[in-house]
Amino acid sequence: MDLRPMLYLKIGLIVGVILVTIMYLQEQGNIQKNSIQVKISLLKQENEGIEKEIRQLEQKISKLRSDPKGVEKVAKRKLGMVRQDETIYIFHLNDDKK
Numbered sequence: 043m044d045l046r047p048m049l050y051l052k053i054g055l056i057v058g059v060i061l062v063t064i065m066y067l068q069e070q071g072n073i074q075k076n077s078i079q080v081k082i083s084l085l086k087q088e089n090e091g092i093e094k095e096i097r098q099l100e101q102k103i104s105k106l107r108s109d110p111k112g113v114e115k116v117a118k119r120k121l122g123m124v125r126q127d128e129t130i131y132i133f134h135l136n137d138d139k140k
Contacts, residue, residue: 106112117123124130 106116
């Protein structure tokens with residue numbers, strides 16, 4: 043009785059199982075790779091937005107350093123400062139919501 047066909051069948055099954063396993067793992071790797079690429083793309087977009095915001099803030103800083111009127115405007119609006127010869131009037135609105 044010749045055992046070669048049975049040996050070839052066993053070897054074929056083993057090789058087949060190994061190939062199917064490799065293909066499955068490769069597919070899972072591709073899915074993870076695509077997911078990572080999407081995350082990278084989103085992070086790059088976020089970085090571009092942050093870089094744009096940084097440039098805008100740098101421009102504001104530069105403008106405030108070089109423009110005395112801009113400094114005065116910020117001092118008046120945000121800090122409530124006034125010049126010595128100015129008078130401020132504060133009006134309170136009545137919110138009668140009865």
